[in-house]
Amino acid sequence: MLSYTEIKPGILIVLDGDPFEVMATSGVVKKQRQKPHNTAKMKNLRSGATVEKTYTQADKIIEADISIREIQFIYENRGEIMFADPNNPKDRFSLPEELIGEKLDYIREKDIVEAKVFEDDIIGLRVPIKVELEVTEAPPNIRGNTSAGGNKVVTLETGLNVTTPLFIEAGDTIRVNTETREYVERV
Numbered sequence: 632m633l634s635y636t637e638i639k640p641g642i643l644i645v646l647d648g649d650p651f652e653v654m655a656t657s658g659v660v661k662k663q664r665q666k667p668h669n670t671a672k673m674k675n676l677r678s679g680a681t682v683e684k685t686y687t688q689a690d691k692i693i694e695a696d697i698s699i700r701e702i703q704f705i706y707e708n709r710g711e712i713m714f715a716d717p718n719n720p721k722d723r724f725s726l727p728e729e730l731i732g733e734k735l736d737y738i739r740e741k742d743i744v745e746a747k748v749f750e751d752d753i754i755g756l757r758v759p760i761k762v763e764l765e766v767t768e769a770p771p772n773i774r775g776n777t778s779a780g781g782n783k784v785v786t787l788e789t790g791l792n793v794t795t796p797l798f799i800e801a802g803d804t805i806r807v808n809t810e811t812r813e814y815v816e817r818v
Contacts, residue, residue: 632692632693632694632718633692633693633694633704634636634688634692634694635659635667635668635687635688635690636659636667636669637692638653638656638669638671639653639656640653640654640655640656641653642694643676643694643695643697644673644692644693644695645684645693645694645695646673646684646693649675649676649677650675650676650677650695650697650749650754651673651674651675651676651682651718652673652674652676652694653671653672653673653680654672654673654674655671655672656669656670656671656672657669657670657671657710666687667687667688668685668686668687669685669686669687670683670684670685670686670785671683671684671685671686672751672790673780675746676749676754676755677749677752677754677808679729697748697749697750697754698747698748698749699745699746699747699748699757700745700746700748701717701743701744701745701746702714702715702716702717702743702745702746702753703715703716703717703720703741703743703744704738704739704740704741704742704743704744705723705740706740707735710728711725712725712726712727712728712731712735713725714726714746715755716724717743722743724791726753730753730754730755730756731756733812734756734758734809735789736789736790736791736812737758737762737764737789737791737807737809738758739764739788739789740783744756744757744758745757758809759809760803760806760808760809760810761806761807761808761815762806762809763804763805763806763818764787764788764789764791764804764805764807765787765788765802765803765804766785766786766787766788766795766799766800766801766802766803766804766805767784767786767787767788767801768785768801769785769786769795769799769801769803770783770784770785771785772797772798775790781796781797782794782795782796782797783795783796783797783799785799785801785805787805787807791807791812792809793805793812793813793814794813794814795814796814798817799814799817803817803818804817804818805817805818806818
């Protein structure tokens with residue numbers, strides 16, 4: 632159990648049976664003739680919806696127990712995204728596209744990723760902040776083509792398009808930031 636003063640950004644709590652991550656708080660506020668309270672803006676980790684709730688001294692707040700489990704990406708076909716247990720490849724299951732979102736742009740077939748698990752349900756994936764992917768398509772360099780800043784758009788092995796410097800060629804491996812979706816460096 633947490634008290635209303637312990638609610639801070641990054642804390643995971645349970646509200647109405649769903650896990651929530653606290654995104655921002657007002658801090659403990661006490662105005663004249665009012666009880667102290669803490670207003671928190673939270674994101675539902677299952678649905679992605681955001682809510683705002685005010686907690687007071689009388690509220691009992693349950694901390695969410697979220698565990699991490701490794702799963703292996705098998706394939707994606709027509710919106711069906713298949714994963715398996717890396718220790719038992721026969722144990723296959725699919726996850727909805729809404730749950731994974733843009734993270735699929737950074738996962739190759741047979742890659743092992745971390746899944747966030749709440750009450751035996753997978754509620755999200757964690758990908759590293761930087762991933763290394765191979766360039767499959769890159770337009771040729773044209774001499775003197777630096778009026779646009781010396782950049783070009785290349786296609787990576789997962790199908791993601793990234794803006795890179797002119798010296799990147801097909802077959803190169805580059806590092807991409809998964810939070811900003813931008814080129815970092817050539818590997």
